[in-house]
Amino acid sequence: MSNWPFRFIHAGNFHLEQPIYGLAEVPDHLRETFLAAHFRAAQRVFDAALAEEVDFVVLSGDLVQSQRSSPRSLVFLVRQFERLAEREIAVYWAGGSVDPPRAWPAAMALPENVHTFPVGRAADFLHSRDEKPLARLVGRSREDQENIGSYQLRADVGGLFTIAIVSGSADESELTGSSVDYWALGGRQNRSTLCTSPVVAHWPGSPQGRSPRETGPHGATLVQVDESRRVRSSLLPTDEVRWHHERIEVDASTHGEQIERMLRERIEAIRDGTRDVDRLIRWTIAGDGPLMAQLRHGTLAADLLDWLHVEYGTEPPVLWTISLETEAAAALPHDWYEQESILGDYLRTIREHQTDEELPLSLEAYLSERHLAGTLAGAVELSGAVTRQRVLRQAALLGVDLLSGDNGMNDSGADAPKGVAS
Ligand SMILES: [Mn+2]
Structure with missing residues (x-):
């Protein structure tokens, strides 16, 4: 069946109730960034929806835990939805583990462009542009730890391109067996793709990595569907600050000046990589030899840390070293x-x-x-x-x-x- 081309943004796991965490100490000049980064990243998802002129936005859950969050988070979300409403961009939102529809306060009405999915049963929406049907959106808000395979979401009976929005874990075999075209999955902080053919199943991750384990770029996924139903997806980075875990290998011949040069080369490669975004870097030095002993109890590790902070940690783009640890070779x-x-x-x-x-x-x-x-x-x-x-x-x-x-x-x-x- 031929298809009208369309595009949408798939995002989720905003977790507006949870700022960046996982560091023992935050330097003064990064405090504000740490508190605001997850909001700024979430806002960029909506900025991107407007800039890319998408047909609709698919949100696969865990946007905000309203009981643990200030009203500011809820007002923020409503304001973002309204920005899309002004441009007639619809939102399809299936709740994850922290945001079932019943958790949203009844006193705060969602704009009419926002469509939510119930818990305990599937619901579906037909999305049209100028009266022409573009896609079928099926989904369910999450219950406990259920596997998505048990949801039995059905594709459009007329063969229209179908997007399923659900949160949880999934087996590739269960999803490829259905006739859904794109599984918009939620519930994971890091971005990953389960399969791309014959169906696409994808977790976009969170727009902002929030802990040292959430390394690498974070953002939303722009999905473009062409006339022959081919799916092309790309990352739209939205993160305000990016986590890195860098590993450096040394051996018995490595000396103090060399380790400094290795750190310098690696950190400058990170800096010269992509767009301006602040970085938080965790270093692991691995291997053996006298340098490892010096790092473990001499002043070398502290000296390197001070040098990295002064040299790279203050001027934008900030490359802030959060730790420098050693690891045993074997x-x-x-x-x-x-x-x-x-x-x-x-x-x-x-x-x-x-x-x-x-x-x-x-x-x-x-x-x-x-x-x-x-x-x-x-x-x-x-x-x-x-x-x-x-x-x-x-x-x-x-x-x-x-x-x-x-x-x-x-x-x-x-x-x-x-x-x-x-
Ligand atoms: Mn989550």
Whole structure:
């Protein structure tokens, strides 16, 4: 069946109730950006809808959790919808896990161009331009953790291009088996595409990455459907600030000046990449050798951090280093664990805590009152197996560096350390 070409924007996961999080400290000059970035990014989604003159906007949920949000967020959304209404651009919004239609306050009427989907059953809308049907939009607002495959959303019976709007997890086999043309999926912070042929199934992610894990560009997806129903989609970046996780490998021959040059080259490549957008960079230095020992307990890591902040962190576009961490190259040699030495005892104790997750770490005794009351409160329990294992691995390395006879600072790391006899 032939088709009228049309275009729409697919976006979601604004989470207006949740500003950027996940950093222990925010420098003064970035405070305002951190508080406003997710609003600015969401606004750019609507700016793009107007600039691209799309036929409609598809929102796949998690726009705002109204109970946890100030009225400002709700007023903001209504204002954006009104901007589209002025240009007769329709909005199709299926709720995700935080924004079922019943959560929206009844006192705040949504403009008439906004169409929402119910919970518990599918609904559908026919979208027309100048009386010509363009597309069928089917959808359901999310319930708990249901798999989308169970929703059984049906495509248009007359063969019109059909867009399904739903939030949750999905299996490719379940979606390609239906006759829906484009699955507008929601519920994920990061952008990803499940499949592109014969049907498209896509999560646009959030317009703004909000935590260090949400790396890479964030935005909305512009979808263009041509006469032969071919789908072409592209990212419209909307993020105000972008997260990076950069990994740098060093070896036994890497020295201090080289690491500085490696950081410089990498950060300048990021800066010279795309449009002006502030960056938040987490560095992981991996490998072995004396430089790693210096980074772990000398002043080198702090010196590099200061240098990166001064050199790249203040003038726009800001490239702000949020952390510089080291990572062990591989597991420690087996015979180190067998040594009759303080180091051997220490490593065996660490290993017990690594294998038995129930063994408490009891770190409270080692922290000052100031830390317990401040940013580390709650963190001392090291909730989460991943954090626990990371801390234990770092503790093992610290032990190797400090308890090896030569203090680890001059050791290539390749030979068995000269343990202090116990
Ligand atoms: Mn979400």
